[in-house]
Amino acid sequence: MGMEIGGGVITRGELAEGANGLYGQVGHITLVPDGQLCACGNRGCWETVGSIPGILRRWSAGDSIDEFFHAVRQEDPSALQCLEVTLRDLESALTTLFNAYDPEIIVLGGRLYPYLDMYMEEIRARVKERIYFFVRNRLTIEPATFGSSQNAIGAVALVFERLLTAPLQMLATESATGE
Ligand SMILES: [Zn+2]
Incomplete structure (x- = not known):
């Protein structure tokens, strides 16, 4: 998660590539029907709203992600509202990923992630509410460890x-x- 949102799926110890090397391009799941046109040709991809440029486009009151999270800490209403929508999108995307892949673990990282880390406990709890009850305790979402x-x-x-x-x-x- 950074300037774009990419992804990869490791299955049986190997990176799944798909027919065109696009397997697991999770940044392009549709979150906003008829939303912003994405580089991939689709509209309203997670990347168009959840990447750093996506967040800044939605907030539209500053130029950098540092500035955005500074405004969040200052409890600026427009920043707080944008953050809430961003977290809701993240919650939807992670729920979709869990249902699509049934993973042992979802690992999140990238330049944006450190800003979101403090909200992850809440996000985990919210995603748990949205998946099959019998797998709720098996939902594991962790940060990447390579910084x-x-x-x-x-x-x-x-x-x-x-x-x-x-x-x-x-x-x-x-x-x-x-x-
Ligand atoms: Zn896209």
């Missing part, structure tokens, strides 16, 4: 995984593209 390095570590892990599972194929591709 600001998570994108880099994810990219390196992908390369290592390919290098370890199909080294010759990868080296052949590398030397072909290097020419």
Whole structure:
């Protein structure tokens, strides 16, 4: 969660890629029918309202996410209202993710996440109210643990995984593209 909202699904220890490498692009689930046009072609994606630019577009009273959360701490009514809608969207998105994937764990991270961490206990409780009662105690939503390095570590892990599972194929591709 940052300038965009992306996602990935690890299943049986491997990153699921889908037919087009788009598996788990959770930022593009529709939250606002007929909402803002998204880069993906859809309207009202979670990314259009829940990313940093999405929040700032909705709040429209400042230019940075720091400024927004400063206004929240000052209990500025427009910022508080925007925060409430943002948290409600997050709650809807996480509920949808839980129902779509039945995951052991949902891991949240990115540049936006540290600002939202203090609301997560409430969000967890709200999502629990919205899923099947018999799995409520199995809902696990946790922050990512790699801090600001998570994108880099994810990219390196992908390369290592390919290098370890199909080294010759990868080296052949590398030397072909290097020419
Ligand atoms: Zn989209």
